Amino acid sequence: MHIVIMGCGRVGSALAQTLEQQGHTVAVIDQDPTAFRRLGPGFGGRRVTGIGFDQDTLREAGIEEAGAFAAVSSGDNSNIISARVAREMFGVENVAARIYDPRRAEVYQRLGIPTVATVRWTADQMLRRLLPSGAEPLWRDPTGGVQLAEVHASAAWVGHKISKLQEETGVRVAFLTRLGEAILPSSQTVLQEGDLVHVMMRTDEVDKVEASFAKGPEEEGGH
Numbered sequence: 001m002h003i004v005i006m007g008c009g010r011v012g013s014a015l016a017q018t019l020e021q022q023g024h025t026v027a028v029i030d031q032d033p034t035a036f037r038r039l040g041p042g043f044g045g046r047r048v049t050g051i052g053f054d055q056d057t058l059r060e061a062g063i064e065e066a067g068a069f070a071a072v073s074s075g076d077n078s079n080i081i082s083a084r085v086a087r088e089m090f091g092v093e094n095v096a097a098r099i100y101d102p103r104r105a106e107v108y109q110r111l112g113i114p115t116v117a118t119v120r121w122t123a124d125q126m127l128r129r130l131l132p133s134g135a136e137p138l139w140r141d142p143t144g145g146v147q148l149a150e151v152h153a154s155a156a157w158v159g160h161k162i163s164k165l166q167e168e169t170g171v172r173v174a175f176l177t178r179l180g181e182a183i184l185p186s187s188q189t190v191l192q193e194g195d196l197v198h199v200m201m202r203t204d205e206v207d208k209v210e211a212s213f214a215k216g217p218e219e220e221g222g223h
Contacts, residue, residue, distance in 0.1 A: 004029065004061045004092075006052030006082050007073030011098065013038035015070060020045055027061035030073075053082035055089065068094035076100055083113045110142055135210050138198065145203055148174055153197050156216025163187035169212040171199040 001024050005012050008030035016026045016039060027046035030036065036047040050057030052073060063069065069086035071079035076099050083097040096114045099105045105115040139148040157165060162173050162185045176183050177196035183189075191197070201209050 001025075001067040002027070002062050002065045003068045003070070004058065004063050004066045004086070006030075006069070006071045006079070007098075008032075008035035008038055008047075009072065009074060010038070012070070012072045015072065016045060017043060025062075027066075029057060029061050052078060053085050055085065058082075058085065058090065063090045063092065066090070066092050068092065069096075071095075071097040073098075074100075076104060080104075080108050080111075080113060080115075083108075084111065087113065112142075135206050135213075140203065146200060147203050147206075148198060148200055149206070150196055150198050151209060151213045153191065153195070153213045154216045155193070157191050157213070158193050158195075160191055160217050161187065162189045162191065164217055165191065165197075168217055169199075169209050170205065171201045171209055174198045174200050 003019050003024050004027050005016050005019075006029045008016070008028050012028060012030070013035075016028050020026050020043065025045060026043075027048055028036065028039065029048045029050060029052045031049065031051060033047075033049045039045075039047070046061060048057060048061045050060070052058070052071060063086060066086075069083065069092045071083045071086075073079055073082075079097040079099065083095050086092040087095045096116060097108065099108065099115045108115045135149040135151045137147045137149045140146070151171075153165070165171075166173060166187070173185055175198050176185050176189070176191075177198070178192060179194070197213075199209070
């Protein structure tokens, strides 16, 4: 696949090198020609100096043949404008934009542009590990009615089956992260200490789900 990347900072250059190593053709756009030094002498893709949302610049980078476009410059506005141009003007199917302001990220998601809110995401993920509690939304559908979230489960759930967790909390467990590995559980999978639980749930039921996860399972005879 041909992939166009706007922004040759640390993220853009690492992305370009990784994609090229995987056998894709890559073009990198940056306003500053000295930024291309980050790519190193072994990079075989195109280096295009220009503004990432300029149509001629995008054409020079091969946007018309591209299957994917990544906007990872240091400017939110530039990233979202170029991502929209790639999607709407050139019909690129896979588009993603890096956003520094997480308040904007949800607006752009509703425009159909997948966003990665980097600084806020990293800080949130650190806080989740340092102070685990509540629910951290990872994805919302465009209507906002359903979300995928990591929910902190009380230690009281350890040793109980996923089926019991789902039945009592009204969620669907999408996947677990166990010892750094993502696993797709069955209803018979038993929660272990340290598991991170990622669930699909209705957005209007988040408070209720958080409370159920924090409280632990209902005690029943024979369980």
